[in-house]
Amino acid sequence: MTGQAPVGSLEPLQEFWLCGLQSKLALNERGWLQPNDDFWRLWLARPELALLEESCPAEIALHQALLERPSSSQSALLAAIADEDARANYQFFLRFRDDVLAAGTLEAAYLRLMRQPLMLPPLFVEGLVATIAGHLLAGNVDAFQVRAAELLFRTQRLSLTEGRLLCADLEGLDSRQAAAGLLDVLSPDNAAEFWRRGSAQPFALDLTHEVSNALGHGMSFNLTLKHSGLKALAKVLELWLGRFLGRPLKITALQKVDDSAWSWHIGLDVDSMRLLNDLYEDRPVDAARMAQLISLFKLELPGSYPKPIYLGLAMSSDKSLKLKPQNLLLNLPPELALLG
Structure with missing residues (x-):
C-alpha cells in the first residue's frame, strides 16, 4: 500500500x-x-x-x-x-x-x-x-461575507459564549486547540488582521441575532448586532442562488416566521430541514431541538415567485454545522426548479 x-x-x-x-x-x-x-x-x-x-x-x-x-x-x-x-x-x-x-x-x-x-x-x-x-467573493472587501462563504464548503463548530452564538471552522478549531490557542471572533476592529492571516489562523464568526444587556433593576435591552455573521451569510446565500437562477432575489435573516400563509421552506442542512418539516406539519418539537435552530431566512424573488420562501439553518446535536448549498438548488418550488 x-x-x-x-x-x-x-x-x-x-x-x-x-x-x-x-x-x-x-x-x-x-x-x-x-x-x-x-x-x-x-x-x-x-x-x-x-x-x-x-x-x-x-x-x-x-x-x-x-x-x-x-x-x-x-x-x-x-x-x-x-x-x-x-x-x-x-x-x-x-x-x-x-x-x-x-x-x-x-x-x-x-x-x-x-x-x-x-x-x-x-x-x-x-x-x-x-x-x-x-x-x-473575488474582489469583495467585506471580511464578514468572505468568512461566511467558507460555510458553504467547510464544516463548522458552534458554541454559546456569553450569550453569543459563535461559529468556528472545525478543522481550524481542532488545530488551534491542539496548539493551546484561542480563536478570535471576527469584528470590525480586527477585519484587517483577517485578511493578513487568511486560513492559517481562522476567525470565528458571530451568528447571534441580538445580544441582551441587563441594566439592573429588572431592566434590559436587546441590541441588534450590526455586524452579525447572519447578515453576511444571507448575502452569500443570495449570491450563490443568484449565480444559478440568474434573476433578482433577496435573502434576509429572520428570528422567527410569523406568516399564516407559509407555503414553502428549505432547510440548509439535514437538521433544519427535519425541524422545518415538523413545524410546518404542526408536529411537536421539543426544546432541545428548537435550541439547535441557528436562524431562519426569508427568500424573496420579485416577479418570479409570489410568496416568500423560508430557509432554516440548524446545528446538529453535537453542535456541528454542515451547510448544504445544494439544498437551495434541489428544493426550490417546481416553478423555479433548476433540476428536473
Whole structure:
C-alpha cells in the first residue's frame, strides 16, 4: 500500500477557494467558470494524488503525463498502477474530470452532479463549491461575507459564549486547540488582521441575532448586532442562488416566521430541514431541538415567485454545522426548479 489518503478524506480546500478568489478561470458567455489545465493541476497536487517515494513506475508516469496534459486519456498507465488505493484515487479524479469537461463549466457540472450523481466522494463536489464560492467573493472587501462563504464548503463548530452564538471552522478549531490557542471572533476592529492571516489562523464568526444587556433593576435591552455573521451569510446565500437562477432575489435573516400563509421552506442542512418539516406539519418539537435552530431566512424573488420562501439553518446535536448549498438548488418550488 502506498499510504495515500483516499479521495474522500476531508483535507482543506484552500487551493480551490483561492483559485476562485483570485479569478484564475475564464468565463463563458453566461459568466460561468471554465476549467483549464491549471485547475486540474490543483487536483493533481493534492495529497490523494501526490507522488510518494513508494509510488510505482506506472503511477509516476501517469502523474507526469497528466501534469503535462491534464485533459489527456491515460487508460493503459492507470490500469498498470500497482497500489489499489492509488489506482482508485486516479479513477475517481479522471471520472470527475471527464464529467466537468463534458459539462463545459464548473456550474453546469455542479448541477449535473446534483441531478445525476456519479457516486464520487464528497471532496469533488466540495471542490467545485469552494471554487465557485471563491469566484463569487473575488474582489469583495467585506471580511464578514468572505468568512461566511467558507460555510458553504467547510464544516463548522458552534458554541454559546456569553450569550453569543459563535461559529468556528472545525478543522481550524481542532488545530488551534491542539496548539493551546484561542480563536478570535471576527469584528470590525480586527477585519484587517483577517485578511493578513487568511486560513492559517481562522476567525470565528458571530451568528447571534441580538445580544441582551441587563441594566439592573429588572431592566434590559436587546441590541441588534450590526455586524452579525447572519447578515453576511444571507448575502452569500443570495449570491450563490443568484449565480444559478440568474434573476433578482433577496435573502434576509429572520428570528422567527410569523406568516399564516407559509407555503414553502428549505432547510440548509439535514437538521433544519427535519425541524422545518415538523413545524410546518404542526408536529411537536421539543426544546432541545428548537435550541439547535441557528436562524431562519426569508427568500424573496420579485416577479418570479409570489410568496416568500423560508430557509432554516440548524446545528446538529453535537453542535456541528454542515451547510448544504445544494439544498437551495434541489428544493426550490417546481416553478423555479433548476433540476428536473
